[in-house]
Amino acid sequence: MIYNIPYIAVVTLVLIGLYAVIMKRNLIKIVIGITLIESGVNLFLITLAYREDSVAPIYHGSGMRLMSLPVPHALTLTSIVIGVAVLALMLSLIIHIYKHYGTLDAKEIGRKEE
Amino acid sequence: MMGMSKIVKTMVSVALPLTLIYGLYIIAHGHLTPGGGFQGGAVVASGLAMLVVSYGSVWTMDRIKEKHLSSLESLGAFGFIGLAFLGLIFGSWFFNNFLLGNEYLFGMIGEGASNINTAGVIPLMNFAVGLKVIAGLFAIVLVMAYATSKKGGDL
Amino acid sequence: MNGFENILSDLLVHSPALIVAIPLLGAFLTPFFGKVHNTARNTFVLIIVLLTSFFSFLLVHDILVNGNIHTYVFGGGSALTSGGFAVRILFQVDGLNAFMAIIATLFAIVGVIYSWSFMKEHTGLSKYYTLYLLMIAGIFGMVLTGDMFNFFVFLEITSIASCALIAFYTNKGKAVDAGFKYIVVSATGALFVLFAIAILYGQYNALNIAVLASNIQFSFLDRIALVLLISGLAMKAGIVPMHMWLPDAYGRAPSSVTLLLIVATQASLYGALRMIFTLFGGQLSRSVNEVGGIEINVNLLIGAVLVGLAILTIFVGVLMALKESDFKRMIGFAAVAEIGYMILAIGAALTIMFSVNDLETSRLALNGGIFHIFNDALDVGLLFLVAGAVYYATKETSLNRLGGLARNMKYTTVFFLIGLLAVAGMPPMNGFSSKLIIYQSTFLVNPILSIIAILCSILLLAVFVKVFYSAFLGPKQAKYEKVKEAPKSMLVAMAIVAGIILFIGLFPDIFISNVVEPATRALVNSGEYIQYIMGVI
């Protein structure tokens, strides 16, 4: 059980994010929710990389000790950059939405669109 | 937004060169130490974002156009995919590490020693990606800051 | 002559990589050409797309004619290292991938030709074409890759590029809002997919689809991963609980972008098919569970859920299309209904396979479903192209204000008639031949399902006949007196699609036996796909 606490943390982060995405009406809060899910998934990937008593996979000065797995590090790197890209695009769309409707409330926007 | 106070501007002009050098160091040593093109590029871009914050986006936009940043980014991306295509031509597979094992440039295989002249195309790819990330992230920050500034609006 | 054949076979070996790499290269270079001249840039984009199509044709031809499976290892070397690890990224192309590649190639060409005149009045065209090529590259990457994480990366490329393009008309708040809805749904869906990939990686320490499929055990975590994968991809494919973004995005985007959005949606659907039939394919056939003494066949459950969702999707799509008064959004709802027909066929195939154990009929149903993927893309695509042409000529999308266009836009009217008959599944068109197969196979699951499907199809016909009557026929309106026929490039694009619709409608058997059958075979015999990589039979 104690060994599963990192996974519980991951699931908690993902769930908080999911809650924000499906329950909140403010667009900025939805974006924060997506970022939280993203952090949860990144944390999960990094968690998978760890082996007990291991060092980072850099050979110089590692002294032939056990190394943590390199592939999840690479995947996390990719996933972080993708997250930045999605975030930038979402925020610029929000800037435009605010210019058009003067509000960030999803319901209000829906009413103004009618 | 006309920029922040004189203290902030002075601090930025001191910190900016250091940030740039640190970022370039991370890019150049990507194949030896933690870091690489993306991380170093992000450091440099955050240094440049400091410029936007302290001097204001309109001031920055007068000096650096987003068109040029976009071209620079295309150049970086083209360098990256060009290296991959060179792998197809010289190494007979797309993304082949064709420089590995040559005697002149980055060809050595570093057995434990932190020798910068190692790893084949990886350092070159790091440079290409670094250029791309610097230009790309700075362009995003600049464009979004300009769009929300009072004077600005559309590009 | 021999040298030429050598070069051709070399190109064939490298074509899976080049199909993705060339549009990417083109996208990186488009801004430079945009600085020179507009026509130079358009020509450059067209050349890039034609070059991509050439490689795609080479690859697809070899797969469909010779029945080969192609792999390409990025970075070189053999697919598996000693010990059986797929360390490098693989592209693996079989009949199903080839089938999707045909759709993507066709629509890439048609879209670029259509954009030539359709977009010429707008600013920011360099960026538009850059994103267009990136979207094409992303779709090709999605349908060719054999690596889970690579699939996710291309999924994100496609969705980010399409989101920016949906919001192309930034002066309209609705377009921007549609783009935002799309990016929220697709980012969440993509993160679900990534989460599932991470779960699978944590268990089996592999990312290659074939390697994963040969190791998978269907434990509790694997089932969570399966559900996350399917729900994430279903969000992006617009199946009913998560369909609301689809008509908005389809309706507000420029028509040329909608064309590629249809393909992107279907690429997500392809992803779901690949995950169900290949990744979990070996396990699905014997996944019987016991819950409290009652045996539950998981496959039958998946099949039944899919059939239920499909009927709901068809129903919702048709009903909303009846109420809608905006031309493009209405076609968007029709597209939702059409997606429902594909899911219906796939669900019916799974249900038949595991309840009646009738492989022949389930194959027939799968044939119908896959065939309908192609037909749906063509039919809905043609309708959107027509709607785009009408918008180009009149700057109007509301059906209440359109009228009497047939006099001035003769060719467009003919193309709309073809698209209308095809989307409603009327006899001489391609929609009829695939829907007939779907009706036949669902009849075996439950006759009521088949009747509902037919009724909805008739309703769809009614919807579009109403549009035809109100927008194209009817009295001449003064404000549309000077409306001109659409420019040549748009007519050419529509004519290509309409020609293919008529050809498939008249000779469906040729198409089914040469293109659809290999795809179905690839889907059903997942063992071939896996063993080609594992090298063990």
Next chain:
Amino acid sequence: MDKRTIAAAVFFSIVAVFLIFGALFMHPFGDPTEDDMDQYIIDNTQSQTGADNGVTSVVFDYRGFDTLGEATVLFTAVAGVILIFRRLKK
């Protein structure tokens, strides 16, 4: 509480229950059940790519195509942001 909120809440609780159970079924932290592929990479990185940094060798050599995709994603985002904030009149 309208219907949509209730449906969303039900959906959310189902996801929550399954994910928390899933977390309990994961292998213990720091002890992966399978790590052969990564061990292969760790053992062979230096001789096959010449890089001293294992992660960089994965990012740019073994999974270099992913990195191309990742660079493309950033490129796409920049193009998208510039497209969205473009000037509308010629």
